[in-house]
Amino acid sequence: MASRFLRLFVGTILAILFVTVVVTCCTLAAPNNAAPTFGMVCLAFAIIAFLGGRFPTSIAVAAGALELAFILPGEGFAVSDPDHAMGLIAVIATGVMMAWYVGRRDTLSALQAAEVATSRQIAEWRGVAHSELSHRLSNDLSIMVSMASIKAREATSPEARDALADLSGRLIVLGRVYQRLDLRDLDSEDAVAARQFLFDLCDDLQLSTLSEGSISLRVDIDDALRLPIRTLSMLGLIANEMLTNVRKHAFPDGNGGEVLLYLHKHAFRTDCVEMIVTDNGAGFSSGPTNAQRRGRSLLSMLASQIDGSIAYARISGTTVATLQFALPASARGPARAEQDTASRGGIAAEPQGAEAHRHGVDPA
Template sequence: MGVTLMGKQEMARGGAASSPEIGSRPPLCATEAPTDALRWFWLAQLLHDLPIALRFTLATCPVLFTFAVQQLFLPEAADYPFIYFVPAVLFSSLFLARGAGLWTVVLSAALIAIFLLPSPARMDLLSPRDLIALLLFVGTGWATVIVCEALHDALFGLASANSRLSEANRRIAASEEEKELLLDEVTHRFKNDLANLTAILRLQANDTSDQIARAELLAASDRVHVLDRVHRRLSMKEKVGIVEVSAFLSELCEDLRAALIGSRPIELTNDIERSYLPLTQAITIGLVTNELITNALKHAFPDGRPGTITVRLKKEGGTFCLSTADNGNGERSAVPSTGLGQRLVRSMAQLLRGRYEMIGTPQGTTCTLSFPAN
């Protein structure tokens, strides 16, 4: 078990250690195959990470391509050449950014002014119409570049934040897995220790000639055994910190019936409302239930008399009420008990921030523990 745990822990640590550092590039880089939904962003990041010289070269290519197409195939469009360069400006601004869009605007304006407008190359000889059109193209292109690069930076900032969040989630998942492994190991060892402690107490009881000491050792062994049963029940049913107590207490009553009642003419019934409790409270409730049932079996039915013990758990408003009622010897509650079992129950009531009382009548005894729901 220990070897297996260590191997799993090493794999968990290795998985965390091999992950990229927080703050690194988003994981959608050239080494990862993009999905259809993220292909455009993968291309943008691939171009974004290129060296500056290569990015400006790529920004120049669509401008020169547009210029060549316009010269070769659309010479009659000389009156409105600006529109053909807009896609190049958008491409450079969105995918290359960091100055590439502005370079595209400047290069496009220069080619238009020098080669495409039907005016001489000198700016002071451009017609007012062409000059206004050229200035509008430059101004509009510059505004487009600013907006697109701002959008570009925002998208990459969001991608970087998502990358850091994903990395943090991966580390948390690895940490949770390691914690789960350690918790399983601790629980397993704890249950083994409880079983060993139960056996030691019983062996010591068998070797003791003093009947009072023998009875106390056996009672202590029974309490430890209940702890063991509680943890086994919880480990089989729950992997989280919240316990559904109806099935848990019903099965615990079955365990106690088999272990303590046997062939005695005593019926153990339960009326447990379906409810949920934190793990620590469920363990405490299990121990209290064991003490109350054990106490009733010891004292309520002397001389083999028959009877019934009923365990109830109800929730009224914001308060849980756990009770055991028997129809046995009610006189046993006339004098407050100072036994260890009653002291344990009262201590557990304090842990639950609740109130414990035992009421006896000629018809039997009712022990009630009320505590607030968290």
């Protein structure tokens, strides 16, 4: 505070001296013509306003006006020549406007600095809240997984045991998805590279779920594809559910097999993305079991969250599950984002024969 006051005091003294020097020099250089003096004094006010701010400028305007009134012809501070009087008024008005302008500029700068400081503080608070929320979420998921595992061991019914085991596995995957995306806001439109996220998720599944039965998983994902966090989180859950269903139903005897996960923009519809999971397993049973119906219902529900649909087919010994969903507007190019988005509400799948041949799925 003391240093600021000292700077203001020194700046004001220098401003008064500067104006005094300008008035004296101009008067001596052109004693019979006041116009150059008026112009140079206005220029001096502008320099002081730029360098010193509002207060030194206001004091300099007052000092300069008094000095001009004293130097100009007349008795005391009275100016006898009307032209000189009008020029003096114009000089004072110019100085006052400059002082007002720099004061307004300084006020706006101070408000902006305060807003920046407030935004930074809010960001810090949000960061702390996010860390605390993530910690609690991790603990809650761990507790739920432990409780589901305990209840599964205590269950006497095979159906209840399987259902609790499925629940435990889905909770674990949900934790993986959130941990990898480090979600701050599920509704955020920030785009994330889909390839690295799904590669990491598939690596986890290869080491855990798909390791039972030596299932080989191949992944083909568009390097340039970026999706909003919310879409990518849903996609991770759908991919996990599809691959888990493959392990359970396509290879029930634990025999090895091959699985392909494909994620690219649609070849013909640039506003659409498709994810295809194929396997050379057992294929469809004559009538879907309750577990299979529940799995498909869950997949349909997850797909609806991203305005998508899922279709299934069996082609030449290969089972093909195709998810197609609308590419979010934030992930499209500028030209595509302006196109009509009426087709986002549920996308019909292509004929599955064309899908399998177009993506080069090898028959079993």
